[in-house]
Amino acid sequence: MKLTPQGRAACRAGGLDVGRAGTRRKGMLSETLWGMMVQVWEAGQDGLAVRYSGGAWEQFTGREPAPYMRVGDNPDGRYSYRMHLTDAGRDHYRVFWDAYAVCYQGVAAPHPDGVEVWPSAVDDALARLGAVSSTLSAEITGSDAAAGRLAGLAEALPEVGWPSLPKPTDVPLSPDIARAVGRRDRAAAAARRAVEQAAARYKAAVDRQAAKLGEVLAAHAAALEEPYRTACIRYALAAAAVVQAAAAGRDPVAALKVDPATVRVWPRLPDAPVTGDIEIDFSLTRAWTAAGGRPAKRGRSRKTAPAVGSDLMRECDALTGYADAMAGLVAGGKLLRLLARHTSR
Amino acid sequence: MAAQDKALAAWQALNERQQTYMRIIYRADQEAERWHKGAWSRGERAVSAAEWRWIEYGPVGTFKGASLGELQQALADAGVRSQGTGSTLKVLQTTTSSSCARGRRSSRSTTWT
The missing domain is CATH 3.10.28 (Endonuclease I-creI)
Incomplete structure (x- = not known):
């Protein structure tokens, strides 16, 4: 395919000119x-x-x-x-x-009169929300991985290396020496039995403790799942609200306060924010779809938008990715600069 | 009508699906432009725009599972590659006064560029 000059002009007129602005x-x-x-x-x-x-x-x-x-x-x-x-x-x-x-939308330059173009408090707040969700994610995956390693702990213990003794021979020995060899063999067998029992007890103790710790770790990871999910939703909702506020010219700091009722709307992913810039909205919708958002079918109510998947880690990773994309978009007032192109024409 | 208004009217005449196609083709076109304009600094010889403006679409009508061409892949990634793709591209090639795109068969008989 090849774009004709008219086609290219139509694209630019339609606003597909991020790189060219x-x-x-x-x-x-x-x-x-x-x-x-x-x-x-x-x-x-x-x-x-x-x-x-x-x-x-x-x-x-x-x-x-x-x-x-x-x-x-x-x-x-x-x-x-x-x-x-x-x-x-x-x-x-x-x-x-x-x-x-x-x-140059990529350069965040302070206003010459010191006017705060974009409140850094917003970027900090979004970074904190992102840090909470990534910390919880690391806690859960770390606990799961440690529990996995504990399962094979007893099997991994080294076997007792038992020294080999001289084998009995047919060579006739004097009764004294034969008795002494017998005593030695009995002593060795008794010691070996005792050591094997001790080793079995040791392994069992290791197994018991590992299982106990495994349970604690699993419970810890399970208890963190809900807070993790909530942290991701909070992050995504806050980032979306900030993007929406920035696009609408409202105060982004006020938008940061996520309404607890919205968090409860989960597992429905609220619609992606709309900035009015065709390219930005296209990438936002892509990130939103990757995070589990599904566009409402024509003619159907948006209320029927299906829930996102049930695999917690995958789902939350996708949500965090969506939120990261939005936080990156507004960071340092980049979105404002991108949108300023439309008003400066 | 000024050239810019005409271009805007052409854009607005496209439906949502056609605009998505144009966005994808435009992106590929601009990427090719950036790459080829940097040929000199990479120590390469510049290729004529008449050549690099052609973006490979990919194989058409071959067996299932054939690897996708550049544009096919981009359309598939955007979730707009379907049985109607051929028609949409045809419309973009023949649309009213300003045809937005042109297609041609490459020397390999089954591949559109």
Whole structure:
């Protein structure tokens, strides 16, 4: 197949231009250079400590007629130089900040007037929710794995290595020596029986303790299943609510408070958030489907959307993946920058 | 009508399934474009766009279980590859004033590119 130029134009008109939105205006820096300028801006008054002042930095320091940066010394630090923004550099940052936000959605640049574009508290809260579910996941899989290893513990114990004694022969021996050999054989047999009994008792004790611990581990893992599931749902719901709030221009911090009633809606996976951007919505729906979401059939009520599967770990992994995708989408205000493309046209 | 409005009208004239197909084909097209524009920096010779713009669709009408071509796989991954795929692609090739895509048979008689 081949797209015709008209087909390509139709796709772009339809909004399939995530990679292309960043057509930079005259005078704007490349994405890499913009990222470097943002670092220096973030470093503030003290400037950014750098190891080399050459290379790409020269694009700023050697710029004619007005350099965007100047190099200072950094005598006490590990790095030799410090990069400072000049007035021209700061002006450039202020003037083009909006344009850069639309052009390079991957660079999270702080607002020139210090306005909080995206509350970092939201990213932190989502990261904490994600950490809770991954910690619980590690607890459950770790306990299960340990219980599995315990099952074969007694079999894995080494056998007692019994020394071999000289075999009886037909050579006639004096009665004294024959009696002594007999005594030795009886003593050896008694000792062997005692050792074998002791070893069996030892193995049984190991088995008993292993089984006991196995039960504790299994109960521990089972008791964590419900909290784990809830943690994953909470994470996914919070992330979805944040995406939805960001897309609708509402306060994402308020969206973080997951309504306990929504958690109880489980095992129905609530619909994927809709941002209005065709490409983003397409990937969100894909992640949602992977997490067990099923689109409602036409003509049927959405209430009949089937429950997600019953395999806890698989189901929760998929949910976490869905939530991670959404958390990554909003992190640092990326979604806002992506959506700004539509309003900046 | 300005070119951009015309393109938007062409996009809106497509139904949801056709838009999904266009999205998948567009993505493959843009990936090919990125790859071939980087040929020089990989130390390769640039290939003409007339050649790389053709995206392999895959074998058509062969035995069951034949491995899928690039576009077939992408359509299957998106869950939109079905018995109606041929018709949808045909519509995209013949749609009104601005045909969105073109297909051709490759030298291997059963493979569409």
